[in-house]
Amino acid sequence: xxxxxxxxxxxxxxxxxxxxxxxxxxxxxxxxxxxxxxxxxxxxxxxxxxxxxxxxxxxxxxxxxxxxxxxxxxxxxxxxxxxxxxxxxxxxxxxxxxxxxxxxxxxxxxxxxxxxxxxxxxxxxxxxxxxxxxxxxxxxxxxxxxxxxxxxxxxxxxxxxxxxxxxxxxxxxxxxxxxxxxxxxxxxxxxxxxxxxxxxxxxxxxxxxxxxxxxxxxxxxxxxxxxxxxxxxxxxxxxxxxxxxxxxxxxxxx
Numbered sequence: 001x002x003x004x005x006x007x008x009x010x011x012x013x014x015x016x017x018x019x020x021x022x023x024x025x026x027x028x029x030x031x032x033x034x035x036x037x038x039x040x041x042x043x044x045x046x047x048x049x050x051x052x053x054x055x056x057x058x059x060x061x062x063x064x065x066x067x068x069x070x071x072x073x074x075x076x077x078x079x080x081x082x083x084x085x086x087x088x089x090x091x092x093x094x095x096x097x098x099x100x101x102x103x104x105x106x107x108x109x110x111x112x113x114x115x116x117x118x119x120x121x122x123x124x125x126x127x128x129x130x131x132x133x134x135x136x137x138x139x140x141x142x143x144x145x146x147x148x149x150x151x152x153x154x155x156x157x158x159x160x161x162x163x164x165x166x167x168x169x170x171x172x173x174x175x176x177x178x179x180x181x182x183x184x185x186x187x188x189x190x191x192x193x194x195x196x197x198x199x200x201x202x203x204x205x206x207x208x209x210x211x212x213x214x215x216x217x218x219x220x221x222x223x224x225x226x227x228x229x230x231x232x233x234x235x236x237x238x239x240x241x242x243x244x245x246x247x248x249x250x251x252x253x254x
Contacts, residue, residue, distance in 0.1 A: 038122025
């Protein structure tokens with residue numbers, strides 16, 4: 001079974017994002033970048049499918065292909081996935097920050113070329129938080145989809161996914177090929193060892209341009225303004241319950 005894992009280069013989740021002075025977007029200058037955390041979980045699960053870790057049978061996945069769409073430096077993100085255990089990578093170079101629909105169209109073109117049995121990807125990227133590419137890709141491919149996977153079982157040409165919903169847990173099954181997006185509780189990604197990092201340098205990364213795929217990636221959305229969230233006011237200590245009730249009433253909370 002071939003698994004395709006899309007990954008994105010984003011601002012490291014430990015870094016506090018800064019908004020540009022003109023409020024046109026987030027300032028990326030001199031900021032640490034890393035793999036989107038949800039995508040890292042997807043890579044880890046794909047590697048476990050190959051290794052037979054947890055509840056997976058060994059050799060469930062035979063090849064793991066990682067694809068990223070972005071600037072040249074996104075090759076570093078792909079190298080991280082290769083060091084974790086992926087087999088080869090593909091970078092589709094783009095200096096523009098493409099919208100979810102454009103990304104989904106490009107990924108569809110990659111799927112048409114690679115013919116994977118499973119697309120395993122993060123449920124969303126932590127920069128845009130759109131949570132849209134996986135669903136759009138499944139629609140374009142006319143494949144079944146399962147989102148927010150907290151557990152994944154592959155057996156008999158079927159993906160069984162347990163996902164968190166407001167009322168608890170929901171289990172769904174989809175025939176392969178399918179698109180599965182992963183959530184935080186699926187696994188804990190490994191740290192790439194030094195030997196694997198060295199091996200990853202020898203693994204193949206193909207580089208292509210957006211224009212090579214002949215898809216329409218024109219913008220459909222316009223960012224009007226990006227602003228920082230409002231600053232929280234300082235807390236207040238109270239001596240007893242009566243003072244607490246009085247404070248809440250004066251604040252209009254009661």
